[in-house]
Amino acid sequence: MAVPQQRDPARTLERLASWFGERDPRCTVTSVSVPGSGFSTETLIVDLRRAGAGERLVIRVAPTVHRVYPWDRFAEQVEVLRVLDKESDLPVPGLRDYEPDPSVLGAPFLVQDWVDGRVPSDYPSYHRQGWVAELPEPARRRLWFAGVDMLARIHLLPLGSVGAGLLDAGGAGRTSTARHLDRYAGQLGFFGCADDEVVSTALDWLRTHDPGDPVEPGLVWGDARIGNLIFDGTTPVAVLDWEMAAIGQPEVDLAWYLYLDRNLSEGIGVPRLTGWPDRAETLAYYERRLGRPVRDLGYYEVFAGFRFALVTARVTRLAVDRRMVPPGTDFPLHRNAVALLARTLAETTALPGQDRAR
Structure with a gap:
């Protein structure tokens, strides 16, 4: 079951285009989509072009409206990912950036590399089909x-x-x-x-x-x-x-x-x-x-x-x-x-x- 849509897609694209553009003027956001998975954290897939080359990234937004857990440990999670990315051989998606300012998307968010591959499905259960x-x-x-x-x-x-x-x-x-x-x-x-x-x-x-x-x-x-x-x-x-x-x-x-x-x-x-x-x-x-x-x-x-x-x-x-x-x-x-x-x-x-x- 996916976290429900919590924001206007066009407005989100506009805000992310501005955010990425401030960091790299060569960067243009072409699309923002929401995958159909995840219980507690809103996930956005961002396609962009940078200096003429296509690129895909993943944004995970700290939960606000749809909160499964009562505690706010998003910053801790980001730091754990940062340490694992830099100091271990675990295959965690590369951490590109962290934005603690909630004014951009309404909550802090992190940016990670997109990883190609397949994930076993919960709904429907992988024991049933897929x-x-x-x-x-x-x-x-x-x-x-x-x-x-x-x-x-x-x-x-x-x-x-x-x-x-x-x-x-x-x-x-x-x-x-x-x-x-x-x-x-x-x-x-x-x-x-x-x-x-x-x-x-x-x-x-x-x-x-x-x-x-x-x-x-x-x-x-x-x-x-x-x-x-x-x-x-x-x-x-x-x-x-x-x-x-x-x-x-x-x-x-x-x-x-x-x-x-x-x-x-x-x-x-x-x-x-x-x-x-x-x-x-x-x-x-x-x-x-x-x-x-x-x-x-x-x-x-x-x-x-x-x-x-x-x-x-x-x-x-x-x-x-x-x-x-x-x-x-x-x-x-x-x-x-x-x-x-x-x-x-x-x-x-x-x-x-x-x-x-x-």
């Missing part, structure tokens, strides 16, 4: 494990190279997981989940069973899923969407990667793609790449389900408020998310040690 479903089974497996490889590359980065102070929520003496959980738990009203029994039960369980910090916390991508990777064939050529980035345990990302895939199959009643690697295969592969056993994965899967239920509640409310769906429409996004969270919590708490890592 280019991923059309791949031969061996290619599908390579695609999935290439995403797992990217997780490991992120988690093996030295923390100092990504500016830990930018993302750490603070709280001396508290674990990284507790700080991460508190960020969401303190905003249940904003997300629209304050009275949700399943969400409250999950939160109580998460607070009671905090696994601590068995390894030094590092960079967590946040929205770590195959749908946030651009692929050339089965090779990732860009890692997208760092708005949920944090400092924490690597298992946070692995659990989200598994959980969001589960949501796009079991969560919406769609069979998984044949030959698609399962949880056990993924876990074993990731452990080899990370170089250590995964710990407390069941806990982090519940944590993933808890956060996803908050996000879907907020998106559902926005969809109704912005008339993206007619009033009274059965909009199953949040209902499905809560049902999957309830199953995940039941599975995790039913096993000895309350851990589904094995």
